[in-house]
Amino acid sequence: MIATSSRKAVAGVAALAALALAGCTPPHQNDSAEKIDTATSQDPTSLKGAGATTSAKATNVTEARQAQEQATSSPAAAGAPVFNNCGATGLVRPDRLTVDCQNQDDYLENIVWDQWNEDIAEGTATRVVVSPDNREEDVKVVLGNPENIDGQLVFTTVSVNGQPVVPDNNY
Template sequence: MMTSLSRKLLITGVTAAAALAITACTPPNENDSDVKVDTATGVAAPTTETTARTTGAEGTTTAVAVADLPGYIDCVAAPTREPQVISLNCADNSDQLTAIEWVSWDEDGATGSGTRIITTTVGEQEVIEDVDVELSAVTETSQGLVFSQVEVDGQVVAL
């Protein structure tokens, strides 16, 4: 009976020592805090073109880098600037703006016009041309600044 008890104690001791050793080890590929590696390379940085803008009364010109301008995330895509298509119903794509022509796109908002196509559950389409589109409410995301609110003909669309 003593040998059985000794074996159990030995197995328990070895198991406890192994558990302690495993928890004390550093996981593979973990870097020390002063040697961090930039891993956020999956999103390409936008190009850095500049546009000139003349402000009101002073007539001064301010250069704004295109990379600093907000983009728009259509459902779950990467942010883009001046998209030609915007989905207004990401669940089934039954409501979308197409052929969008942007009149302005700056750090405060974007305005343009396009065609709205609403598809019913039976597949019929209602086409409404020349609708006004406005993007606003700039929000900081992990992918940079983006517009988070869409208005179509003055009505805010819940996305």
């Protein structure tokens, strides 16, 4: 007798839940066969990873980081320079850059680019220095001095919090 009551109670709760879910439609919703595309202002290149490709054959940490940098880059806008970092070329709006290519122990991550145009790229990032273990939030990153290199416009200078850095210097 208790088992039957218990089953009836469970069935009753399930029926109430089904009714409650069936009534969950937005207020003032008018169903229509005609749909209107309202997302007309989205720039497809602003989506993270748009047009990116990854390398599944990265054999060491440097190659894996380079593949990650390339995978998180957006396609270059017409006339906008790219950036080359520690062997990775053609980067546009990467979310990670290495500050010390030789040791790979100083890098910028979670970069948010405020602008990326034909003259300058500016953003903020978290700077991570592995030894000693240090994380600095909201550092200012600036790429500048675009030059034509092998037929492509490339940013050639980097500064972090106003201090010039040369990632490839220690190679």
